[in-house]
Every structure is written in C-alpha cells, then in structure tokens.
Amino acid sequence: MEKKTVHFGSVLAxxxxxxxxxxxxxxxxxxxxxxxxxxxxxxxSKVYASTPLLMIYLLVGLFCTGLGGYVSASVAKRDAYxxxxxxxxVGAAIGFYYSFxxxxxxxxxxxIGFLAIIPAxxxxxxxxxVKRRRANPDKRPGSGxxxx
Numbered sequence: 001m002e003k004k005t006v007h008f009g010s011v012l013a014x015x016x017x018x019x020x021x022x023x024x025x026x027x028x029x030x031x032x033x034x035x036x037x038x039x040x041x042x043x044x045s046k047v048y049a050s051t052p053l054l055m056i057y058l059l060v061g062l063f064c065t066g067l068g069g070y071v072s073a074s075v076a077k078r079d080a081y082x083x084x085x086x087x088x089x090v091g092a093a094i095g096f097y098y099s100f101x102x103x104x105x106x107x108x109x110x111x112i113g114f115l116a117i118i119p120a121x122x123x124x125x126x127x128x129x130v131k132r133r134r135a136n137p138d139k140r141p142g143s144g145x146x147x148x
Contacts, residue, residue: 010073011083014073025060033047081122
C-alpha cells in the first residue's frame with residue numbers, strides 16, 4: 001500500500017468551507033424559523049423540539065460537509081477520497097464534541113449525523129474526482145500513478 005501525504009492547505013480549506021458554510025446556513029435557517037414563529041429568547045428550546053427543522057439542519061449540514069470534502073479534494077488535486085475523508089473525520093470529531101454540550105437535541109439527530117458525515121464528505125470527494133477526470137480525458141486509466 002502506497003503511503004499518502006496530506007496536503008494541509010487543502011484540508012484547512014475544506015474544514016473552513018464546511019464550518020463557515022454550516023455556521024452561516026444554521027444561523028440563517030434558525031433566524032428565519034425563530035422570526036417566522038415568533039419565538040422569544042425564553043422559548044428557544046422549541047427550536048430543538050421541531051423535527052422538520054432538525055431534519056433541515058441535518059441535511060444542510062451534511063451538504064456543507066460534502067462541499068468541504070469537494071473543496072479539499074479539488075485543492076489537493078490528488079488523492080481525492082483520502083483528503084475528503086479527512087474532512088469527514090474532522091467533522092465527526094467536531095460533531096461528537098458538540099453533542100456533549102447540547103443535550104436538548106435528540107440523540108437520533110446526533111446518531112444520524114455521526115453515521116452520515118463521512119459518506120457525505122466522500123461524496124464531495126467523489127464529485128471532485130469525477131470533475132478532474134472529465135477535465136483530463138486524455139489520461140487513460142492505468143497509464144500512470146493512481147490519483148486516488
């Protein structure tokens with residue numbers, strides 16, 4: 001098995017895209033939900049009691065992780081799945097840490113997020129890999145070192 005080296009710039013870029021996009025989208029979704037339902041500061045726990053809202057948060061968060069995996073794989077320009085998987089593992093670690101501080105969020109939310117985060121990042125890596133392959137159709141499979 002060939003030893004892979006980490007392109008730290010691509011990992012940092014992927015983590016930043018994932019975390020910033022997740023933060024901004026969560027803030028936007030939460031603000032829209034709170035203002036449209038006229039929820040006051042003392043009733044903020046209603047946000048965590050809404051299953052449809054939590055599903056939206058979950059899907060958007062997984063999309064952001066996939067985007068981070070895509071960015072990491074694209075910036076690295078090599079080992080797309082390897083770099084995307086790092087984004088998934090870092091995201092899982094952050095999610096695991098986050099789950100301890102938010103006991104009001106149902107455990108199903110944390111469980112699904114934890115199980116789906118690495119596959120979401122790998123889907124982003126897959127998209128970057130396919131895009132790179134389509135951009136270089138002259139390179140025949142097996143004609144050089146494996147990119148992934």
